[in-house]
Amino acid sequence: MKYFDKELKSIDKWKDLRCDLFRNEEPEIKLVAVTTPVEEFLDKGITIETLPAFTARQSHESKGTYTDDLRLNRRLIEWGHDTPMQAVQFVYHVTGISKSLAGQWTRHKIGIGWTFRSTRYVKASSNTFVYPALEYIDSRDDVGKIYKAYEEEHRHAMDVYDRLSSNGVKNQELRRLMPVGWATSTYVYTNARSLRHFFKLRLARGAEWEIRRFAYILFNKVMEICPSLFEDLAIAYGDQKASE
Numbered sequence: 001m002k003y004f005d006k007e008l009k010s011i012d013k014w015k016d017l018r019c020d021l022f023r024n025e026e027p028e029i030k031l032v033a034v035t036t037p038v039e040e041f042l043d044k045g046i047t048i049e050t051l052p053a054f055t056a057r058q059s060h061e062s063k064g065t066y067t068d069d070l071r072l073n074r075r076l077i078e079w080g081h082d083t084p085m086q087a088v089q090f091v092y093h094v095t096g097i098s099k100s101l102a103g104q105w106t107r108h109k110i111g112i113g114w115t116f117r118s119t120r121y122v123k124a125s126s127n128t129f130v131y132p133a134l135e136y137i138d139s140r141d142d143v144g145k146i147y148k149a150y151e152e153e154h155r156h157a158m159d160v161y162d163r164l165s166s167n168g169v170k171n172q173e174l175r176r177l178m179p180v181g182w183a184t185s186t187y188v189y190t191n192a193r194s195l196r197h198f199f200k201l202r203l204a205r206g207a208e209w210e211i212r213r214f215a216y217i218l219f220n221k222v223m224e225i226c227p228s229l230f231e232d233l234a235i236a237y238g239d240q241k242a243s244e
């Protein structure tokens with residue numbers, strides 16, 4: 001992790017206590033696809049990252065080098081010319097997020113879409129759970145006890161699920177037995193403009209811990225591909241490394 005490392009470690013300070021809990025799952029994000037210029041434009045030196053600036057040059061019919069285009073990306077952001085950021089579309093596969101997080105994330109409606117695992121068509125018998133971070137509790141013993149209580153609830157939910165399932169109750173009713181910590185997975189389709197908006201709301205300290213942790217992880221993923229489109233947010237939202 002390069003960005004928001006301190007913040008992530010702080011949220012995940014009890015991660016070691018979670019690893020052996022009943023069906024614990026931690027979040028993971030994998031890049032599946034990203035908009036890439038076709039050969040004709042790759043040959044001209046256009047990259048995934050410089051696509052926004054390259055296409056924005058239409059407005060003045062200007063030309064620029066790779067470095068000029070990175071600089072222009074940063075200018076577009078400063079000027080609030082956000083539309084060219086839509087040039088870069090990402091597909092990520094996300095696992096180990098809770099239904100609670102999904103509920104918050106799907107409130108972001110513009111420039112984003114998902115295909116989540118169905119709880120009607122897929123049985124929950126082998127499903128997992130996202131345990132709370134409890135980063136605000138200092139006592140290791142207390143956290144251990146709290147995790148045990150969550151574990152009991154999760155086991156209980158699975159027991160009832162399996163029992164009613166064998167009595168013929170359908171998945172669509174059985175899913176109502178599950179707590180919001182129930183894990184899900186999704187493919188997400190989004191673009192750099194929409195992601196910038198998401199980061200502004202969810203990297204902020206006021207965001208809830210799970211979606212903020214998720215935003216930190218996703219931020220690192222997009223920074224591997226097109227840093228000039230996102231790096232200002234690391235400074236704005238207080239990453240120590242970025243502001244050094």
Ligand SMILES: Cc1cc2nc3c(=O)[nH]c(=O)nc-3n(C[C@H](O)[C@H](O)[C@H](O)COP(=O)(O)OP(=O)(O)OC[C@H]3O[C@@H](n4cnc5c(N)ncnc54)[C@H](O)[C@@H]3O)c2cc1C
Binds near residue numbers: 107109111201202
């Ligand atoms: C810290 C925090 C706490 C929150 N707490 C709550 C809560 O208690 N209860 C709750 O219900 N929600 C809550 N939310 C969710 C919040 O209200 C938004 O629904 C969510 O953050 C998505 O933001 P958005 O609408 O800007 O995103 P998007 O839907 O992606 O919209 C992006 C932008 O497009 C424009 N836009 C979108 N739709 C319209 C429209 N219909 N008309 C005009 N312009 C539009 C707006 O400029 C908007 O900012 C919370 C969010 C945060 C970050």
